[in-house]
Amino acid sequence: MRLPCPICGERDRREFYYQGAAVALNRPAPDADADAWQDFVYLRENLPGDHQELWSHDAGCGAWLVVTRNTVTHAVLGAKLASEADR
Helix, strand or coil: CEEEECCCEEEEHHHCEEEEECCCCCCCCCCCCHHHHHHHHHCCCCCCCEEEEEEECCCCCCCEEEEEEECCCCCEEEEEEHHHCCC
């Protein structure tokens, strides 16, 4: 898979580090019980289709990117600097 870095251009995925979903998650309160934390960590929606992900370009310019990728086809539909992305 290749990711389009807005600064460096298209690069191999191995230059990047996946940081997770680029959307806010409903994190449990610090004093929540174990079941709430279990659900938060392991029971997330994994819907097919376009998904925004946060990646860092660790082996390149160091930029943080929001990458739009289709979870069914793995097609990368675009990327923006995280500082400029509408999340």
